[in-house]
Amino acid sequence: MVEALAQAEEVIAVCADTAAWALPEHELIAALDTAHRVEQRLAAVKLDLIRELDGRGIARAHGASSTTVWLRERLHLTVTAARRLVDLAVTLDTGNPAVRQALLDATITVEQARVIADAAATVSTTAGTEIADKAIGVLVDWAGQFDPTLLRRMATRILDHVAPEVADATAEAALRAEEARAVRDRHVTISSQSDGRLRLSGVLDVEAAALLRAALDPLTAPSGPDDTRTAGQRRHDGLADVCRLALRTSDLPEHGGDPTQIVITTDYDALTRQLRAGTLDTGLQLTPGAVRRLACDAAIIPAVLNSAGQPLDVGRQRRLITGPLRRALVLRDRGCAFPSCDRPPRWCDAHHIQHWADGGSTSIANAVLLCAHHHRLLHHSDWTVRLTNDGHPEFVPPAWLDPQQLPRRNHYHRRT
Template sequence: MLVLVDVQQLVKEAAELAAAPLCSPLDHEIVGLLRAAHHLEQVAIVLQTRLAHEADIRKLPQTQGARSLSGWLRHILLLDPHQARELTVKATPVIEQAVLDGQLNMRQASVITTTVQAIPDDLAPIPGAVNVPRVVQDAETIMLTHAGQFPAYQLRRIGERILAHTAPHLADQADEAALIRQEARNHRRRGLTLSMPVEGLVRVSGLLGAEEAATVNAALHPLCKPVHDDTRTPAQRRADALISVCTLALRTTELPDDGGEPPQLAVTVAYHPLTSTLGTATTDTGERVSAATVRRLACDARILPTVLGSAGQILDMGRSSRTAGTALRRALHLRDRGCAFPGCDKPPRWTDAHHIKHWINGGTTSLDNMVLLCRHHHRLIHHPTADWTIRLSPDRHPEFVPPYTIDPTQQPRRNLYHLRI
């Protein structure tokens, strides 16, 4: 019989063991200790899973006002959503015992359980033509055997073709049926989540079906190519590509209205009259951003800036007309033909219209005060430590004067790529 005091005693002993000095173990002992500690963790997860299942049987989550078992676990154990969902997977006794014996971990157990449960009951066109329980048992045995060689993510790929091992004459038929069910299930499970900001970062997570993911990849891939001297990681390039796609969508007139107005980002920014400078700003969703970011956004994003004085009074309620309109954008496209920063090959549709003299300093939204910049170079120009200067040459084309640290002679540079014939 499982008694609370016994579990509490085990926790106390495990905690004391974890806090004990390692006493410089030998190399092979460290490996053994790691494996033993990992086994201990998995045994504890089995116990948590069994308790979670018992709580579900007794309907404790509903009794305590939770909408689901995973939501209840998140609340009482302060778990992340993924951790809570893992505790709701109920393995078969055989799989559960394999975890307790140290033959596999709970992630592998979850994959095996999901694979076995996905085997359809109607494998054969003629009822009784195949022994379904035997196929399920064979699948479980094969997956348990592979678990000693493959981690969960590789084991999942093996599970996708498990019937090729257990019922090869029906594998193709079953795969087609399984894919149809999987696509329907994935469509129901699709979702996108933006977390609350933590130190200025918002975690974007979600699930897409294979078809939807292919669509997203097709939109992002052309924008993920490294630029000259690109130091971004592949993940950073994908993040920038996603922002560029959304920025392009906001720039069109095809998005539906939001609250009776075109989609736009609103920010409230403090203005300090004594120093004539902007302070930090707050978006309409409550996130704080720097004044430098506001200046960059105000160049061309569909933004509604509200400037507050030192006492909180509204000094100026900006309008989205501060951005470059259709005619001005067309003129900029014809003149700059893309990002005007020297060496950049980004086409016009992936650029922002940057104010050479910032609007907060009296800069006008006009052809002579604007230049096309891609997101990467727009951020560079607005960086607080950037010393690049943009000006129009006598022929009314933009040129860039590099900082002294890059070129001591500070010779102006122009984008020659877009001038090619």
């Protein structure tokens, strides 16, 4: 298969080098149709490969927490896109060979395949596999006329066409299935931009949407006739207010032994005299004014750093890595230190490099931040971690994964 795909890649490269402007209209349209068919057939092959990778557990063998996370890193996808690929690959493999074949034949698109597979699963549950097969046939035919949005809308009433005698009885089940899909597809994506801002996107289920609206609506009304903010800006400010209100309560769960908090590092003189910016635990910077504003409602904790800016051992001789020692660890690692992991500090545990039970000290020289998955991995695999001469952790993979066992570092948290 690899050789055949490599040959296809070479042919596509030749097509890419061909000037589209020189094609007559009929050839231009024919080329577009052919490229579209090839794209769908390649998508079917890609889904087969993903399903096989997932079935073998290759992602976990390589240290990833799931196939979704592994695909995100390997193919540079968003988490949402990777998860949708894995879900569709499993769905087509486990009960929809006709949908898979239609995709291979390029008579449907990937998005249409997802719609048809969802509808078939609902019909199969409520009316049986025989009627589900009929539904697939009808929907595949309709896919030649309707886009995925219209196709999904029509799929909700597919039983009216293939089994009207049971359509009414299964309408309620279809609604329950739609609710289940809404729960499955719920997500919020937070994407960091180069200047420190965040881009939010996602889909909320009905309950979460109602809660968000109930929390935001009182905070998004114009503050007066002189309020020049747009509706989007008011929603932004309202969301920030919700977060501030939540942080002021004592109801939020603790993270690694500390209450929920924002950690900002700045020089004392810079803080009092507004000389320089402050640094968040994510590595991003805030203006002096923003630091002083946040400091009005914050605990100011002194820390001693060496000439290279590395936090020194705070000397806490205790079993748990909490308080000042954890804050020093956050300043150093900025998040899960395992290679390529993007988990932030609040999602991480402090791991003793030399186990406490083996005489390891509770100090910054014997600790590393790890997310729950990679913390378990370090305890139950041949991966090892050590601190280098510059005071940062590096990880040595097992020989079966890398015969040379070249040390690896996490560069994700230091991109800025």
